[in-house]
Amino acid sequence: xxxxxxxxxxxxxxxxxxxxxxxxxxxxxxxxxxxxxxxxxxxxxxxxxxxxxxxxxxxxxxxxxxxxxxxxxxxxxxxxxxxxxxxxxxxxxxxxxxxxxxxxxxxxxxxxxxxxxxxxxxxxxxxxxxxxxxxxxxxxxxxxxxxxxxxxxxxxxxxxxxxxxxxxxxxxxxxxxxxxxxxx
Numbered sequence: 001x002x003x004x005x006x007x008x009x010x011x012x013x014x015x016x017x018x019x020x021x022x023x024x025x026x027x028x029x030x031x032x033x034x035x036x037x038x039x040x041x042x043x044x045x046x047x048x049x050x051x052x053x054x055x056x057x058x059x060x061x062x063x064x065x066x067x068x069x070x071x072x073x074x075x076x077x078x079x080x081x082x083x084x085x086x087x088x089x090x091x092x093x094x095x096x097x098x099x100x101x102x103x104x105x106x107x108x109x110x111x112x113x114x115x116x117x118x119x120x121x122x123x124x125x126x127x128x129x130x131x132x133x134x135x136x137x138x139x140x141x142x143x144x145x146x147x148x149x150x151x152x153x154x155x156x157x158x159x160x161x162x163x164x165x166x167x168x169x170x171x172x173x174x175x176x177x178x179x180x181x182x183x184x
Contacts, residue, residue, distance in 0.1 A: 034139045036112040039119055042066060043145055043162035044177065051165060051177055054107065061119055063107030066167070067176055071102055090130035101127055110137060124149050133157070143180045
């Protein structure tokens with residue numbers, strides 16, 4: 001058997017075992033079964049340069065930028081922007097390009113599905129490229145959140161992991177948050 005064929009069959013066998021294992025485990029109780037409000041709180045993004053506050057608004061969950069490491073543009077952004085408040089400058093709507101990033105609502109429409117144990121049917125706005133993506137969110141314990149953004153179907157997308165934090169009034173030179181205990 002050729003090497004590529006053997007590798008293909010091995011990968012197929014792994015996928016089949018993984019799928020069957022997932023079906024068998026689906027009947028087991030989740031040691032951490034989330035409730036709808038467990039998503040509410042302050043979350044440090046994976047790049048550690050922003051905190052997103054997620055709140056319940058009406059019958060959905062939304063999130064906005066509560067804090068960002070760089071609230072103003074730096075020299076790397078060019079002399080015309082250096083020192084100015086960071087704004088939504090890549091928004092496709094020119095009328096919205098002057099709004100500050102801090103306070104910007106970037107997560108909308110999330111609703112909790114208790115059977116899937118995740119929040120879905122949401123949208124996440126990426127101010128880096130000015131695009132809005134479909135998204136779902138799943139908790140990985142009490143203090144870790146996985147956000148998956150995608151276009152079309154969930155298979156074609158990417159995920160990021162956020163960490164729960166507690167906001168505080170910082171002393172000079174300190175960050176305005178402390179990390180919550182990691183999940184065990």
